[in-house]
Amino acid sequence: MATLQFREALRAAMTEEMERDDDIFLIGEEVAEYDGAYKVSKGMLDQFGSRRVIDSPISELGFAGLGIGAAMNGLRPIVEFMTFNFSFVAFDQVINNAPNMQYMSGGQFTVPIVFRGPNGAAGQLGATHSNSTEALYSTFPGLKVVAPSIPDDGKGLLKTAIRDDDPVVFLESELMYGMKDEVSDAEDYTIPIGSARVAREGDDVTLVAHSKSYHIAMDAADELEERGYEAEVIDPRTIKPLDIETIVESVVKTNRLVVIDESNPFASVASEVTHQVQDRAFDYLDAPILRVTAPDTPAPYAPNLMDAYMPGVDETVDKCLQVLYAK
Amino acid sequence: MATPIEMPKLSDTMEEGVLSAWLMDEGDQVSSGDILAQVETDKATMDLEAFDEGVLLKKVIGEGDSVPIGQLIAVIGEEGEDISDLLDEGDDDGAADAEAAVEDATEPEPEPEEEPAPEVDVADEPAGDGQLRERTPEPVPAGTDAEGRRIKASPLARRIAQEHDVDLARVDGSGPEGRIVRRDVEARIEEGEPAPPPEREERAPEPAPQPTAEAPTYELPDDEAPYASEDISQMRKTIARRLAQSKYSAPHFYLTVDIDVEDAVALREDLNELAEEQGRAKISFNDLITKSCALALKDHPYVNAAYLPDEGEIRKYNRVHMGIAVAIDEGLITPVVRDADRKGLTEIARETRELAERARSRDLEPEEFEGATFTTSNLGMFGIEEFTAIINPPNSAILAIGEIRDTPVVEDGEVVPGKRMKVTLSCDHRVVDGATGAQFLDSVRSYLEEPMNLLL
CATH class of the missing domain: 3.30.559.10 (Chloramphenicol acetyltransferase-like domain)
Structure with missing residues (x-):
């Protein structure tokens, strides 16, 4: 094991894969000469040269489409969006061409592409730069959506995403790039897409949370422990396909579920988890499923408002106590 | 508003009940939990409990009368209240089947003001707010109280109650708005429900049939009736x-x-x-x-x-x-x-x-x-x-x-x-x-x- 920052773990994943397979290339705004806006691709231009680490113009629609064309012709592009807020200008490529091509061509073309970059709010960035896109991209059949919460999962899942023959939306976070943790340096370390991680076991209440929210869930679980409740924390890691079995298994045990998802609440990942759990585990629920999400408003700019806007530990603990009928 | 009291379903197989004894008189003040009468079912004699406050305005049937479940047997309300409408309905549906009687009697007579006919809302309104509710239009014996109102209970509580044959009407809910949750059912089981039966299909309490050994009598005096009649219990x-x-x-x-x-x-x-x-x-x-x-x-x-x-x-x-x-x-x-x-x-x-x-x-x-x-x-x-x-x-x-x-x-x-x-x-x-x-x-x-x- 090595202790790496999240950005270093992602870089290790891309580097190892590019060393293994000459068809893989990285393209995006400032990924090469500037080492990436968040230094994820630091040093990769020096190692792989400008044929495989390519600075694009500021034209997401163009380079996302270029990536899809390259993928259809046998290459395996990694397309970095400086943030996923900018993926919206490439929307047609990401949601229409990438996921539908294999189906529309009767299987003649696959699109082995990874769209990656930071997702969600990250402090005072304003409403247009604070969007959470996981629910949005999960709604389109044909796209896989991955959103790891710890560096080790970041590495293992990004390697798997690069090797996957389907388009994968890989969601990172500005606020987590500097997060340090142990990362496997095992040779060929991969984590399968579609498998959740039970991060903490408990019998009293299940918390489901991905990406940044996962850390809120873990802190809330600590606080609940001080109050005498054992929370089980599940990080789905992959939003789509969703490992619902692991979640249902846990709810069957705990009879209670709180989903933490920093997205806006309407038709969110939390909504989907809630639906699937009530569908499969209705008779095991002892309380309504509650969600902790951002409110149904644009993200604010002022720091005090932003604090109130984002899901937090206190709110999570409070919702857990509600489903435990402890308040 | 006056509240009709109907013959409740007190066992799985009960279809009608005999009012064996009135324990309260017309004009008596009734509180929720008071025992109004005793009812003989096919299995046992059970207490008929009041779930409402008020005055016992009218006993509609007398001791020894047998009526189908759902039929009006008494009216509770305020002193001096006009209950002729209710009584008319009671007459009308006297011969109707039990379910029809439940509907007739409950629809025009919603509960007192603070409870705006909850069962109607639940049945008709799509529960789009994610609240836990079921929309079962027909009365479910295990999930309703003696008056046919929906009992609020978590799905898990319902399942445990069913597995252990616990009557939710006899469990106090400790959750929000009186919702019965797991701990309430478990407490009830702890208090003295027997171990759970394995399944929930219709149960068969009755036992083996044995030839009853009635000694025939041959000493009928000529001047007496040739047989004695007895109501079938x-x-x-x-x-x-x-x-x-x-x-x-x-x-x-x-x-x-x-x-x-x-x-x-x-x-x-x-x-x-x-x-x-x-x-x-x-x-x-x-x-x-x-x-x-x-x-x-x-x-x-x-x-x-x-x-x-x-x-x-x-x-x-x-x-x-x-x-x-x-x-x-x-x-x-x-x-x-x-x-x-x-x-x-x-x-x-x-x-x-x-x-x-x-x-x-x-x-x-x-x-x-x-x-x-x-x-x-x-x-x-x-x-x-x-x-x-x-x-x-x-x-x-x-x-x-x-x-x-x-x-x-x-x-x-x-x-x-x-x-x-x-x-x-x-x-x-x-x-x-x-x-x-x-x-x-x-x-x-x-x-x-x-x-x-x-x-x-």
């Missing part, structure tokens, strides 16, 4: 319906075996000497049979089973709940000793005696006579050598137990005195074949002939 109606249904839907066949009970009789004497010294419950011979059957059933799953054509399945129960037919004045009833395979003889003895006593005083709770997976009926005490019993549906078999008799037997070529007991197994051929039933009987015999195994 609820219990007799249920016995008639259930056993007729059993006999025409389950093809019965019978297997009889003669068991050497010499050792078992001796063991029982030894155990009871000990029991007397130590002040424990005495063990009856029937308790040994109960335990033998329970152990044998574990090895013969098709005998501990039910043929359920509506569900398209044969249900093999994982647990063994022994129904034991008890004769009472009005007929008979089968209290259930649950998990008899896991209980010791003393516990079986104590429980059986206690249940039988309360059966005779018609004091059993529904969960105490429902959920048997197998039944025995013993007429040995009447000197019956052997007989055949009708299966207690949905069981797949019933054991009819004859007397223990002293009889000459041949042992090693010599005639010696022996103790024998004949038992006859009635089997439902849809589940139990001849060989299956015979193997089960052989197991029962082994346990009784080597009774030390019952102590293990």
Whole structure:
């Protein structure tokens, strides 16, 4: 094991894969000469040269489409969006061409592409730069959506995403790039897409949370422990396909579920988890499923408002106590 | 607004009830929880509890009257209130079936102001706010109170209640707005519900059918009526319906075996000497049979089973709940000793005696006579050598137990005195074949002939 920052773990994943397979290339705004806006691709231009680490113009629609064309012709592009807020200008490529091509061509073309970059709010960035896109991209059949919460999962899942023959939306976070943790340096370390991680076991209440929210869930679980409740924390890691079995298994045990998802609440990942759990585990629920999400408003700019806007530990603990009928 | 009180459904099989005694008078102040009257169902005499506050304005039926469930029996409201509309309706639906009566009576008479007809809302409004509700339009006995109102309970609480035969109407909810949650049902079970029955299909409380030994009388004086008429009691109606249904839907066949009970009789004497010294419950011979059957059933799953054509399945129960037919004045009833395979003889003895006593005083709770997976009926005490019993549906078999008799037997070529007991197994051929039933009987015999195994 090595202790790496999240950005270093992602870089290790891309580097190892590019060393293994000459068809893989990285393209995006400032990924090469500037080492990436968040230094994820630091040093990769020096190692792989400008044929495989390519600075694009500021034209997401163009380079996302270029990536899809390259993928259809046998290459395996990694397309970095400086943030996923900018993926919206490439929307047609990401949601229409990438996921539908294999189906529309009767299987003649696959699109082995990874769209990656930071997702969600990250402090005072304003409403247009604070969007959470996981629910949005999960709604389109044909796209896989991955959103790891710890560096080790970041590495293992990004390697798997690069090797996957389907388009994968890989969601990172500005606020987590500097997060340090142990990362496997095992040779060929991969984590399968579609498998959740039970991060903490408990019998009293299940918390489901991905990406940044996962850390809120873990802190809330600590606080609940001080109050005498054992929370089980599940990080789905992959939003789509969703490992619902692991979640249902846990709810069957705990009879209670709180989903933490920093997205806006309407038709969110939390909504989907809630639906699937009530569908499969209705008779095991002892309380309504509650969600902790951002409110149904644009993200604010002022720091005090932003604090109130984002899901937090206190709110999570409070919702857990509600489903435990402890308040 | 006045509140109609209707004949509640107090047991799974109840279709009508007899108001056996009014405990309050017209004009009395009624509080929620007060006992208004006693109602005789097909199984037991039960209290009719008030769920509303007010004055008992009108007793619509008299003591001894029998009415279908859902029919108006009383009205509670404010002093001096005009209740003629309610009473008219009561007249109108007198002959209507129970469900129609429930609807007629509840629709135009919503609960007092603070409760704006909750059951109507729940049924009609799509629950788009994610609140836990069910939209069952028809009254579900397990989920409604005596007045047919929806009881708020979590899905898990409902499931546990169903598995343990707990009536949610008798559980207090500790969750928001009185929602019944897991801990409430568990507390209720803790308080004294018996161990859970295995399944929730319609239960068959009634037991074995035995030929009633009415001594015919030939001394009718000429000047008296040629016969006496008697109303058919609820219990007799249920016995008639259930056993007729059993006999025409389950093809019965019978297997009889003669068991050497010499050792078992001796063991029982030894155990009871000990029991007397130590002040424990005495063990009856029937308790040994109960335990033998329970152990044998574990090895013969098709005998501990039910043929359920509506569900398209044969249900093999994982647990063994022994129904034991008890004769009472009005007929008979089968209290259930649950998990008899896991209980010791003393516990079986104590429980059986206690249940039988309360059966005779018609004091059993529904969960105490429902959920048997197998039944025995013993007429040995009447000197019956052997007989055949009708299966207690949905069981797949019933054991009819004859007397223990002293009889000459041949042992090693010599005639010696022996103790024998004949038992006859009635089997439902849809589940139990001849060989299956015979193997089960052989197991029962082994346990009784080597009774030390019952102590293990």
